[in-house]
Amino acid sequence: MGKVICVGLGPGDPELMSVRADRLVRSAAHVAYFRKAGRAGQARQIVNGMIGAGVKEYPMEYPVTTEIHFSDPEYNRLLAEFYEDWAKKLASLAATETVVVLCEGDPFFYGSFMHLHSRLQGRAEVEVVPGITGMSGCWTATGVPITWGDDVLTVLMATLPEDELAARAREADALVVMKIGRNLPKLRRALATAGRLGAAWIVERGTMEGQRVQRLSEADEVTPYFSIVVVHGQGRRP
Structure with missing residues (x-):
């Protein structure tokens, strides 16, 4: 057998x-x-x-x-x-x-x-x-912890409707967004609406040859399939 x-x-x-x-x-x-x-x-x-x-x-x-x-x-x-x-x-x-x-x-x-x-x-x-996981490799590549204290980590798919992406991003402490590809423009708009675009990073080909880490607001409009967006948590405060 x-x-x-x-x-x-x-x-x-x-x-x-x-x-x-x-x-x-x-x-x-x-x-x-x-x-x-x-x-x-x-x-x-x-x-x-x-x-x-x-x-x-x-x-x-x-x-x-x-x-x-x-x-x-x-x-x-x-x-x-x-x-x-x-x-x-x-x-x-x-x-x-x-x-x-x-x-x-x-x-x-x-x-x-x-x-x-x-x-x-x-x-x-x-x-x-x-x-x-790929997302673990990507947030480590940013050199900053993804979560602090009681932060809740939210994982989203960029294939979700724009309004849902914005709503969930607005409520998230720490955020990871996967399945980006052709959804990148929609994701940018959703994060901007949620007030999180300035804190977002995009990691292309994390841990692999050709890895690139940059602010999402400064990134190209086209991104490789193996790309993940992260927004670091800041630690929950009472």
Whole structure:
């Protein structure tokens, strides 16, 4: 009997992987990873030089990324079929072999593997190895603690409606915003409305080669996919 092991690789720097993750990747005979069609895949790039010769690789290429808006029923249908198909393939492989699935960040923190995890229940034994989240790598890159004292940390998706982003940002002590991409102009406006734009930082490719940390108010209008905005908490006062 084999099993499916999803390994959290951390925020991007291979040296920030756990000892356990490193050991599992280096000893794997079967490795699967998500990627956009025609791309190497971020998770696969993190482990360059760690996968041995003769290892069987399984690139899981998304059928759609930004070509269709995520609110379109067709988007959900295509992704549901994609995840179901790969759940079947991994379960079949895990009947006799152990396959390591690579996941940047932490698999259970907005990771694509969650969609496989739910579909693999009852089909295969599954193990998940946690990893340092991308947001942790990014707020550390700013050199300032993200929270103080009794600060409450709020994590938002920039895909939310602008008015909701503004309302939640206004009430937040410390703030992290993910899934930015083409939503950057909307996020700027929302943070400005909430009075938080001046305190916001954007970290591009945190912990990775080409990392850039700057004030969001001074950043370009276009940002890489691997970008996170942080607003540091100031510590709750009575």
